[in-house]
Amino acid sequence: xxxxxxxxxxxxxxxxxxxxxxxxxxxxxxxxxxxxxxxxxxxxxxxxxxxxxxxxxxxxxxxxxxxxxxxxxxxxxxxxxxxxxxxxxxxxxxxxxxxxxxxxxxxxxxxxxxxxxxxxxxxxxxxxxxxxxxxxxxxxxxxxxxxxxxxxxxxxxxxxxxxxxxxxxxxxxxxxxxxxxxxxxxxxxxxxxxxxxxxxxxxxxxxxxxxxxxxxxxxxxxxxxxxxxxxxxxxxxxxxxxxxxxxxxxxxxxxxxxxxxxxxxxxxxxxxxxxxxxxxxxxxxxxxxxxxxxxxxxxxxxxxxxxxxxxxxxxxxxxxxxxxxxxxxxxxxxxxxxxxxxxxxxxxxxxxxxxxxxxxxxxxxxxxxxxxxxxxxxxxxxxxxxxxxxxxxxxxxxxxxxxxxxxxxxxxxxxxxxx
Numbered sequence: 581x582x583x584x585x586x587x588x589x590x591x592x593x594x595x596x597x598x599x600x601x602x603x604x605x606x607x608x609x610x611x612x613x614x615x616x617x618x619x620x621x622x623x624x625x626x627x628x629x630x631x632x633x634x635x636x637x638x639x640x641x642x643x644x645x646x647x648x649x650x651x652x653x654x655x656x657x658x659x660x661x662x663x664x665x666x667x668x669x670x671x672x673x674x675x676x677x678x679x680x681x682x683x684x685x686x687x688x689x690x691x692x693x694x695x696x697x698x699x700x701x702x703x704x705x706x707x708x709x710x711x712x713x714x715x716x717x718x719x720x721x722x723x724x725x726x727x728x729x730x731x732x733x734x735x736x737x738x739x740x741x742x743x744x745x746x747x748x749x750x751x752x753x754x755x756x757x758x759x760x761x762x763x764x765x766x767x768x769x770x771x772x773x774x775x776x777x778x779x780x781x782x783x784x785x786x787x788x789x790x791x792x793x794x795x796x797x798x799x800x801x802x803x804x805x806x807x808x809x810x811x812x813x814x815x816x817x818x819x820x821x822x823x824x825x826x827x828x829x830x831x832x833x834x835x836x837x838x839x840x841x842x843x844x845x846x847x848x849x850x851x852x853x854x855x856x857x858x859x860x861x862x863x864x865x866x867x868x869x870x871x872x873x874x875x876x877x878x879x880x881x882x883x884x885x886x887x888x889x890x891x892x893x894x895x896x897x898x899x900x901x902x903x904x905x906x907x908x909x910x911x912x913x914x915x916x917x918x919x920x921x922x923x924x925x926x927x928x929x930x931x932x933x934x935x936x937x938x939x940x941x942x943x944x945x946x947x948x949x950x951x952x953x954x955x956x957x958x959x960x961x962x963x964x965x966x967x968x969x970x971x972x973x974x975x976x977x978x979x980x981x982x983x984x985x986x987x988x989x990x991x992x993x994x995x996x997x998x999x
Contacts, residue, residue: 581626582651582675583686588615588643589653594682597653601630601644608639619643625650651675657693658748667746668722670705672698696751699758700803704744706761707802710783711742721745727787740790742798753803757810778817785812843905844941850898877967884963891956899949906942 589595591612592604604612616639620629630642645653654660657678664673677684681691690698708714708723715724722744729738763769764778786802789809793801802809 581622582646583684584615584618584622585627585643585645585651586677586684586686588612588619589645589677591615594679597645597655597679600647600653601642603640603642605640606638608637612639616641627651646675649675651677653677653679656680657697657751661697661746661748661751665721667697667701668704668719668744669716670701670703670708670723670744672701693751696754697746699755700746700750702758703755703761703803703806704746704799706758706765707742707744707786709765710761710779710786712783719743719745727783727790729784729787729791738787738791740787740794740798742786742790742802744799745797746799750800750803753806755803755806760810760813781816782809782813785809785816788812844902844938844945877970881960881963881967884959888956888960892953895949895953895956899946902942902945902949906938909938 589602591609592602592606592615595602595604616629619627625646625648627646628644630644631640645651652663652673652675654663654676655678657680660676660678661667664676666673674685678694681694683689683691683694704723707725711725712728713726715726718724725742725744727740727742729735729740731737761782764775764782769775786809789801789805789812790798793805
């Protein structure tokens, strides 16, 4: 029915409203007469028509506009906001007309400022559902909402009051992605996993923005910094979701460190058992020195060379096994290295320490292999030195005959086999 009143007001050209009524004096057009006829039959709660003169072809009347829940006219948006405390409780009034916008709530179009005010009402309604406590009665023009932050280090728990009184200036700030808050608070999603945690995260995001702008009106800070609220919530949610993968990654890192550490230690243990032949090789230098014939010395020398060859092959095989273990370790940990910056600092430190320790153990094993390879060569080399000094005359004669044979090849008797 209020739409009929608005239709009459528009039919007469939206004249100036004084003391709650508008007047018309002019020709009686078909549109005006039709609108006037419908309004004349309305109940008094929707306005009263005072016909001053009804000459044929002319009209002169006053229409007193309603000033109740059945209809209200406002000069501009500021007056509309100031006179409607229900906005502060998330309820957008009905049966309203705003002159500067030439808009009534019965129209199909929505001016941008009205869209913003409606979104603001929806935000207040959702915040009232989200808050840890709501005082609905102390203020007739808004709620007192309570938000809290848990203790953080030396900071005790903190509680913040958010008064939801609405001012016209709040319509200047956009409120994107309200559907996110609607989805979290919708009753159909109560059975979804981690919903209570998500509510807590966005509640804390609102509280953190209120704390950050504690010197300003709470609702102004939340509306103006709504994007920051959403960004804080998404960051907290990402951390919460990743926490499970962090725990799994921590277990995998610990298990990998244990496995590869024990395997690398096992490689060194295998080498230690097999390198026990090395001291025996050094002991063989004594019978080599006391050998009574060149044939006996040659047999001992060949035995030492065989032992040296076997030890070198064992070391080579163990070194290849160590390289394979280190390569497989790097293949597994490359995935962790690629995501290293996305992990919490503690996990980053754990990963870096594990990688450094395994690399250090690998370098230590490589140095050990090099030392053992030199030691494996040492018995054979010392055996050659002992024989060189023991049979230096024979070796001198042998070298001399070889040189002569290279120059003038004579018959060379195999003296090195005779006793």
